[in-house]
Amino acid sequence: MSAPTTTVSHHEQAGESSIWVSLPWILAAIGLIGCVIGYTSNPKQLGYSYLTAFMFFLSIGLGSLFLVLIHHIFDAGWGVPIRRYLENVACLLPYMGLLFIPLGFWAENLYPWMTADPHTDHALSVKSAMFNKKSFFIVSAIVFAIWGLLSHKLRYWSVRQDETGGSDCTHAMRRWAAPGIYLFAFSLTAGAIFWMKSLQHQWFSTMYGVYYFAGSVWITLATTYGAALILKKTNQVPMLQRLQFYHLGTLLLAFTIFYSYIHFSQYFIIWNAAMPEETFWYVLREKGTWVYVCWALILGHFVVPFLTLLRIDVKLKWAVMVPVICWVWMIHYVDMQFNIMPLYHPNGISPSLSDLSAMLFIGGTLAVIFLRNFRAHSPFPLKDPRMGEAIKH
Amino acid sequence: MSVSAEQTFSTTTPKELERKPLVLNQRSLGWISDKICSITEGPAPKWWWYAFIPSIMVMTLCFTMIGYLISTGVGVWGLNQPVAWGWAIVNFVFWIGIGHAGTLISAILFLLRQKWRTSINRAAEAMTIFAVMCAGIFPMIHVGRIWYAWWLFPIPNANSIWPQFRSPLLWDVFAVSTYFTVSLLFWYMGLIPDLATIRDRLRLQAVGLTEPLGRFINKAKQYVYGFFSLGWTGSNRHWSNYEKAYLLLAGLSTPLVLSVHSIVSFDFAVSQVPGWHTTIFPPYFVAGAIFSGFGMVLTLLIPLRTLCGLEDVITTRHIELMCKVTLATGSIVGYAYGMEFFIAWYGGNPYELYAFKNRAFGPYWWSYWIMVSCNVISPQLFWSKWCRTTPWFVFIVSIFVNIGMWFERFVIVITSLHRDYLPSSWGYYSPSWVDVLTFVGTFGLFMTLFLLFIRFLPLCAISEIKGVTPQADPHHPLGGAKGGQH
Numbered sequence: 082m083s084a085p086t087t088t089v090s091h092h093e094q095a096g097e098s099s100i101w102v103s104l105p106w107i108l109a110a111i112g113l114i115g116c117v118i119g120y121t122s123n124p125k126q127l128g129y130s131y132l133t134a135f136m137f138f139l140s141i142g143l144g145s146l147f148l149v150l151i152h153h154i155f156d157a158g159w160g161v162p163i164r165r166y167l168e169n170v171a172c173l174l175p176y177m178g179l180l181f182i183p184l185g186f187w188a189e190n191l192y193p194w195m196t197a198d199p200h201t202d203h204a205l206s207v208k209s210a211m212f213n214k215k216s217f218f219i220v221s222a223i224v225f226a227i228w229g230l231l232s233h234k235l236r237y238w239s240v241r242q243d244e245t246g247g248s249d250c251t252h253a254m255r256r257w258a259a260p261g262i263y264l265f266a267f268s269l270t271a272g273a274i275f276w277m278k279s280l281q282h283q284w285f286s287t288m289y290g291v292y293y294f295a296g297s298v299w300i301t302l303a304t305t306y307g308a309a310l311i312l313k314k315t316n317q318v319p320m321l322q323r324l325q326f327y328h329l330g331t332l333l334l335a336f337t338i339f340y341s342y343i344h345f346s347q348y349f350i351i352w353n354a355a356m357p358e359e360t361f362w363y364v365l366r367e368k369g370t371w372v373y374v375c376w377a378l379i380l381g382h383f384v385v386p387f388l389t390l391l392r393i394d395v396k397l398k399w400a401v402m403v404p405v406i407c408w409v410w411m412i413h414y415v416d417m418q419f420n421i422m423p424l425y426h427p428n429g430i431s432p433s434l435s436d437l438s439a440m441l442f443i444g445g446t447l448a449v450i451f452l453r454n455f456r457a458h459s460p461f462p463l464k465d466p467r468m469g470e471a472i473k474h
Numbered sequence: 475m476s477v478s479a480e481q482t483f484s485t486t487t488p489k490e491l492e493r494k495p496l497v498l499n500q501r502s503l504g505w506i507s508d509k510i511c512s513i514t515e516g517p518a519p520k521w522w523w524y525a526f527i528p529s530i531m532v533m534t535l536c537f538t539m540i541g542y543l544i545s546t547g548v549g550v551w552g553l554n555q556p557v558a559w560g561w562a563i564v565n566f567v568f569w570i571g572i573g574h575a576g577t578l579i580s581a582i583l584f585l586l587r588q589k590w591r592t593s594i595n596r597a598a599e600a601m602t603i604f605a606v607m608c609a610g611i612f613p614m615i616h617v618g619r620i621w622y623a624w625w626l627f628p629i630p631n632a633n634s635i636w637p638q639f640r641s642p643l644l645w646d647v648f649a650v651s652t653y654f655t656v657s658l659l660f661w662y663m664g665l666i667p668d669l670a671t672i673r674d675r676l677r678l679q680a681v682g683l684t685e686p687l688g689r690f691i692n693k694a695k696q697y698v699y700g701f702f703s704l705g706w707t708g709s710n711r712h713w714s715n716y717e718k719a720y721l722l723l724a725g726l727s728t729p730l731v732l733s734v735h736s737i738v739s740f741d742f743a744v745s746q747v748p749g750w751h752t753t754i755f756p757p758y759f760v761a762g763a764i765f766s767g768f769g770m771v772l773t774l775l776i777p778l779r780t781l782c783g784l785e786d787v788i789t790t791r792h793i794e795l796m797c798k799v800t801l802a803t804g805s806i807v808g809y810a811y812g813m814e815f816f817i818a819w820y821g822g823n824p825y826e827l828y829a830f831k832n833r834a835f836g837p838y839w840w841s842y843w844i845m846v847s848c849n850v851i852s853p854q855l856f857w858s859k860w861c862r863t864t865p866w867f868v869f870i871v872s873i874f875v876n877i878g879m880w881f882e883r884f885v886i887v888i889t890s891l892h893r894d895y896l897p898s899s900w901g902y903y904s905p906s907w908v909d910v911l912t913f914v915g916t917f918g919l920f921m922t923l924f925l926l927f928i929r930f931l932p933l934c935a936i937s938e939i940k941g942v943t944p945q946a947d948p949h950h951p952l953g954g955a956k957g958g959q960h
Contacts, residue, residue: 155798203822206822207819208820208822211820248488248490248491251491266809270813285817285821285822286753286754286817287752287753287754287813287814287816287817288754288757289753291757342736342756346756346757347753349744350743353740353744354744354746354751462483463483466491468483469486469487470487470493
């Protein structure tokens, strides 16, 4: 039987001079300056760059929320030490609502359907009940409200359990997670359709919500692995063990396969039926240098991580996993570019300074908020009933 | 800068959150062997005969109908224009779907280190094999001139006619046959240590036999079980090779589980038929197959655990976990139904939208709402712990799942075909009595094979269950030889 309590030594971040505190501020400031320059030189490019960065970081927030929801629904034990980190990342989602405001202002320039005439556009007129400015902003507000409610309620009960240790907190988290998973599925799909798919409103695919979900969980697992590594190395969450790293690595492999399966299926069904109202989306992405991006996705999103992660032992080798994490970040960004940028750069991929600026600004800002939240509570759940199970292996 | 701190965290688990063991009542390793092997030893119980004889009769009905079909032609079915794919394809997809849970439980749950699979994997794998056999009948007899069915295989014939490799129906031939072969191998692989257990028990039982007939039967059984246990002695080397082979087969089976139903979904999705051509079909079909497979596992194992006295091995925890998978996959299927309808509207294609409106409110509206009620609404009952842990209630819901998943395939096939682009060719499809009896007959075939499996092979994986008992864990208070009662 496990001992009732265990005492661990761990390091707490302290002092305003810590690199972890100042670096995000610096990055956000550099990013902001870059965005201002980008806005004065080419506001439309900045708009698309900002949307790409926004959808990139949104993936990580949504993926984290999903992992927390699933943890509670399936009554998992192994993920307890890393759950507080995930809860804090998920709690960035309502702040992303604030970062969405610039997109709201630029929306007319980003989404062609906002300025198109429904009377002359069949694809728009059939869904005009949904594709109008009012619906766009109302749905956007609703999805951020859902994410804010779920992420904060789950963290609230988790933090409260640190004090009481009661099983009622576990039950409360489960009660939130149960309807939460449905709300999550609905809101993620709505966000992916409104903010990304609607860039080409004529196109449709029932798979698209699943496609964005698969990529989101993929990058979240890689990010979580990296974060776990930092938390372990800095001794902030010392109870992280081989079990957690192994499961995160295995899930990363599983989602490498799942994403590839989803994207291949979508492409294959559209290619095989060869209906012009569907194929145009991929035809645009096979023009110019975008075709190389297609190949980069095939190799980078599937072949390379699949072959790398296939071996059992590599999931515990930092020398392999750290480059894999960097690779996943890069490829997921390429995937977001593949979805968004062909509309603005139809002849091929065209990296710009605005891309980097938007990434630094949004990433830096979110990192500042994350660190503040993360330092406000224990870096791991103190009295979760499943902690003993998570560390006994 | 960082400072060092000490933090105390709790590692206690409140009573109400403690996980129940996978084998109840501290059953010993010997008890597990005795209990599971006893089903194959001694005279068959009465309930087995009560189930077996009707199953044989129903199976005979199936083959009689097939004989009638072959001798007369596919006109004996209710097919018409435009519904050229009728119940045969519906039944094919239904049975293939049921065939999914076995290899899923065996392969994917094994790779994910889910120990609870051990009590149910053997029966689920057997179910897979028998379900795929039932499924394979339908496309074969659907070709009309069954004596040309071998043309499906890429064998050059006298007329130099080669199969149409661009057709997903041909992909099915390869996907299903590969899946069947690997599932059979995987099932057999797992059986080897248990077959050797039965062989060794027969040797012990032979000592007490005096009648010549009894000794002959015992000897014959020893020979058969010994032959199929491939000289298994349980040595360290045998176990080492076995574990490696099992892991490799699990790795190979996993993509097959996903590929088979994805390819079945391509039968529909790669076409341009409204209601069929939708990109979410592959994962939706896979989720639906897992859903229906778990439904059938529950239908079979809930009565069996009582009839065979295996409540301590197939526990309510196992039932509860299977209910959770059923709930998860049922909800995914519900998401897919919703997305199909939504995108039919969103896409602006009037034919697509009509096909979906027609599903819900057309002549076959009843089938659509049966499908939604059984597949989306009924599994939601499993949010309640009482519903998940009350076997008779789970059994009823599992029947609804089976019914709902058959209707899902009915909705996809029939409602998409019966009204095509030409209103002048619209028709209403009704099955003939041959359609109905053939389908009913396949249940006889399935049950006959399953009952024979129960009678002659271990229903649960003896060696694997022993590995997940508390006694098998040397660190457990009951670990090693310290606890347990015979």
